[in-house]
Amino acid sequence: MLPISSESINVCLLLGIALMSGFQHCDCIPVENAENNNDTDTARPEICIPQGKVRGVNMLTHNNRKIFGFMGIPFAKPPIGNLRFKAPLPPDPWDGILDGGRKYNICPYLDNGVLLGDEDCLYLNVFTPKLPINQNSTLLPVMMYTNGGGFKTSINDVLKYNPYLLLDKDVILVFPNARCGPLGFLSTGDEISPGNYGIKDALRALEWIRDNIKYFGGDPNRVTYFGGSSGANSVHYLLLSNSTKGLFHQYIVQSPSQSLYYGTVIPRSLSASRANKVGRYVGCPTNSSVILIECLRNRTVPELFDASSVITEWFLFPYIPWSPSIEPNIEGAILIEQPARLLAAGKFHDLPSMYSIVPNEGFTLTAGIDIRPKMLEEFLEDIDRIFPIVLQAGPLIESMTAYVNSLKSYYLNDLNADRRVLMDNLTLAIGDISFTYPAYKILETVATKKSDCYFASFEYRGVLSHSYYYTGGSLSDWGTVHGDEILYLFENRDHQFGPPSYKRSESDWEMANIMVQLWTSFAIDGRPSVKGLNSTVVWEPYSPVSQNYLRIGNNRSVEMEIKYRIHADRMKFLDELHAATVWK
Known part of the structure; x- marks a missing residue:
């Protein structure tokens, strides 16, 4: 249960003149002691970020620690219309107060054959045990998590990925959505649709953290990026990218899969072949990448996910039908070589790290x-x-x-x-x-740094x-x-x-x-x-x-x-x- 009342309190943060530009359109009223306000059981916190004002909710951890949750915050523009099959763009500001306790969209995915979610899905959740009072408040380390699911699911639902265990400690948690399936990884193998949008969504979330997490009491210079399974791969792909320098400072990968070393990062020719198969399935011309992508932008989400079946070769395999792919060497590309070659060449950020596996991964x-x-x-x-x-x-x-x-x-x-x-x-x-x-x-290589x-x-x-x-x-x-360690980091509440x-x-x-x-x-x-x-x-x-x-x-x-x-x-x-x- 999230204790929420109709009363509210402005926990809007004035962190000094250097931060005032972020509040120009927010009527923020500072409070004397946001960390120890006696009304936190009944009063909903509000903070201001450069995008606008957000009203959060009060929550309790497993050990009954009072914490604050701000859910459904846009970290990118909705990837719809002409922004489908494009890298995410920074979000627009909003008027009024964004309800950080409302139900928000998750990205489209298939759950036992049932399509769930909405394409307007680039939202994130922030959970913090303390809100800063002023510019001298101690900022807490930040942990951003990307879930697994074979790049077929991306769910930051609080029932699955939540702060009830981890926020008994002094850290801030961020859970961003990311596009998956064909919306996240369809590529024509060229500059028209280079692909890897789901990973680029994670990059955009890290940029959002850099620019905004201080307003929630988080330190943008102490970010740990962690993930499980395909989420662990996303962590490592961004470790290999020059685009992420300074965006995270250490990382944790839990059961990373073969695409970090070989396998499922597919070459551009195979990406183009799969995109063409989908195009033919939904009745789109395939003689030109420009024409194909323009046509696919006008197909419905159910049509695109239904078309994914053309990639299946036997039973449920390939298990990751929409894989990360090699991109052309253009602006914004994050994977232009196979990860194994980048690792062997030492082309990755040298950061403190943790790796974990389980006995029965397969x-x-x-x-x-x-x-x-x-x-x-x-x-x-x-x-x-x-x-x-x-x-x-x-x-x-x-x-x-x-x-x-x-x-x-x-x-x-x-x-x-x-x-x-x-x-x-x-x-x-x-x-x-x-x-x-x-x-x-991977450990053999990383440990040499x-x-x-x-x-x-x-x-x-x-x-x-x-x-x-x-x-x-x-x-x-x-x-x-595979995945069992996650059950002891997040208090799953949906009986899966x-x-x-x-x-x-x-x-x-x-x-x-x-x-x-x-x-x-x-x-x-x-x-x-x-x-x-x-x-x-x-x-x-x-x-x-x-x-x-x-x-x-x-x-x-x-x-x-x-x-x-x-x-x-x-x-x-x-x-x-x-x-x-x-x-x-």
Whole structure:
């Protein structure tokens, strides 16, 4: 519940003459003590930013700390009409008071085949435990989160991504929406529609933070950008871009996928091919990029999402049909080379970082096969054709037959084995190739720089799990699966990860305390700390020599332990395989 009354108080901030230009059209009245106002249970806070006045809401964290939420703030112009398939532009100011407690649009996406959201969706949420009183108020570190979902979903819904756990610490949270699917990533492979709009939306949000977060009590010079899965990839893509210098100062990537190292950042020719397929499906001319994009701008959102089916080659694959793509080298481009090459050349911002993975990463991609035995049989019967589609690495590998044969020999050496064993090994193979090995290789490179990086394997299995979501409601225990660490950073309240009757256990809440402490201490000090926890573990920066990492949890236990050389044999095999592979 968000306690809101009809009364309001102007917590409009006068931060000195240097900031007055942002308030010229706001009739702001300063208050003597915004941080400790006794009426915060009933009075809604108002602040002024250069765009206009925003009225927030009062909220309570899990531990009943009073915080403020400002939701649905435009950080870019609506990407509609002629702005569809274009990089985001700064937002226009508004008149009156923007209601920061209202329902706002999420970006269009498919939820089990149902299209949700609205194209006018570039809004963000800001949550803060303190509002500044004057220009001498201490500004808090900022954390901006981008969610995962295979670049197919982008939901900053407060039911899923919220401040109830993290804001028991002194940080400010920002959750921006971003375009996804064809609206976020359709590209003609040229300057007409270069693509990567969903990532450029995140860049625009970081620019908004630079210009506005001080009004909410946040320090624009202490921004930690973090994300999970494809959201982790967005973090890393912007780490590789010159456009983001100074916009964030450290970062956290949770289960980054193969497109950071190889695979799903598709070449311009494939981008153009997919755009043309969609164009033909919806009846648009494809003889010219200009004509094609103009036509696609006049198609409805349902038509564009329905047309995405033409990209599917087998079952649900490629799992990421609308991938980030290589752009032409023009103004505003953020990916003009493959990430692996940029990383190898050292062309990335040297910033403090944290990386994390989980044991069962591959289940997010194989759950649909696991619960459909006929799909596994179909996969095995046509494995040489289907495996490359599932891996989504085909566009970059010359010797795909040799690559697949090596994988079969190592992970699936007996296709007549027990089907449960084969399914588990297939999940392991896809998890290693798609998540674990890319993280391992990126660490090897990042750790050679001056800034500290930290590596963790989250291995706690609690009451709730993403496996419940991936399988459509199965209560079987698949261990710690892709995305499970997020459940201990955000207090999910929409019952996607377990039946409504399921309640978090005492150890679940203890793990939430551990995760919040580790993640926020890094955001605050640049070093993850177990201070205040029942642990003596010391998490040192990652060393390529010792390959040290922190194991967070062990099945149902919340214990933490320093370990070394994660999955050493499998990583050695993949090192050898990749060294022997001919890449395009």
